[in-house]
Amino acid sequence: NAGVTQTPKFQVLKTGQSMTLQCAQDMNHNSMYWYRQDPGMGLRLIYYSASEGTTDKGEVPNGYNVSRLNKREFSLRLESAAPSQTSVYFCASSEAVGGGIETQYFGPGTRLTVT
Amino acid sequence: QKEVEQNSGPLSVPEGAIASLNCTYSDRGSQSFFWYRQYSGKSPELIMSIYSNGDKEDGRFTAQLNKASQYVSLLIRDSQPSDSATYLCAVNILIQGAQKLVFGQGTRLTINP
Numbered sequence: 001n002a003g004v005t006q007t008p009k010f011q012v013l014k015t016g017q018s019m020t021l022q023c024a025q026d027m028n029h030n031s032m033y034w035y036r037q038d039p040g041m042g043l044r045l046i047y048y049s050a051s052e053g054t055t056d057k058g059e060v061p062n063g064y065n066v067s068r069l070n071k072r073e074f075s076l077r078l079e080s081a082a083p084s085q086t087s088v089y090f091c092a093s094s095e096a097v098g099g100g101i102e103t104q105y106f107g108p109g110t111r112l113t114v115t
Numbered sequence: 116q117k118e119v120e121q122n123s124g125p126l127s128v129p130e131g132a133i134a135s136l137n138c139t140y141s142d143r144g145s146q147s148f149f150w151y152r153q154y155s156g157k158s159p160e161l162i163m164s165i166y167s168n169g170d171k172e173d174g175r176f177t178a179q180l181n182k183a184s185q186y187v188s189l190l191i192r193d194s195q196p197s198d199s200a201t202y203l204c205a206v207n208i209l210i211q212g213a214q215k216l217v218f219g220q221g222t223r224l225t226i227n228p
Binding site: 040041042043044045048056058059090102103104105106107108109 | 161216
């Protein structure tokens with residue numbers, strides 16, 4: 001039982017390049033989330049998916065898109081990377097439909113640098 | 116006012132002492148409260164959840180919730196060097212009609228041998 005997995009672990013992009021961060025969970029959870037973590041800022045929600053087939057914006061969605069491919073997988077896409085998107089990205093999942101009030105389990109993170 | 120606030124620290128505590136971490140939140144309707152521990156370079160891991168006023172104990176950890184004061188705390192007894200980490204408080208907040216889990220900025224705790 002791997003829990004929440006993320007790929008890649010590290011990535012360096014040039015400004016304007018695009019990439020997709022992958023996330024998968026094997027806990028049969030309904031809800032999945034994407035966060036970014038910057039020094040002194042805590043975790044900020046980018047997008048979430050309360051259940052398969054739905055996605056909603058979080059606190060900082062600009063510059064990102066998401067796809068809930070199936071119940072297990074939730075991807076985050078940067079269409080045109082900017083230096084301000086340099087951050088550590090965490091994917092998380094929780095059992096509840098409607099999100100936010102159940103324990104969330106986190107993946108190991110992706111460290112992204114945009115030059 | 117930030118929705119969830121913590122002192123960023125660093126908080127330095129001698130080994131064997133009690134470490135006290137505090138968190139305040141803005142939404143009087145919040146019902147779910149979580150403490151996560153995050154080691155440097157790692158992902159957050161849940162250590163405590165609390166939903167009712169009062170204390171909840173789990174080993175060396177005690178979470179305290181006071182909804183009237185909108186305050187939640189985490190006490191770590193008999194602190195060990197392995198407790199050195201950043202501790203994140205998370206609270207469910209109603210934002211634009213949906214429940215969201217909002218994290219504080221974290222308190223960096225150092226246990227000195």
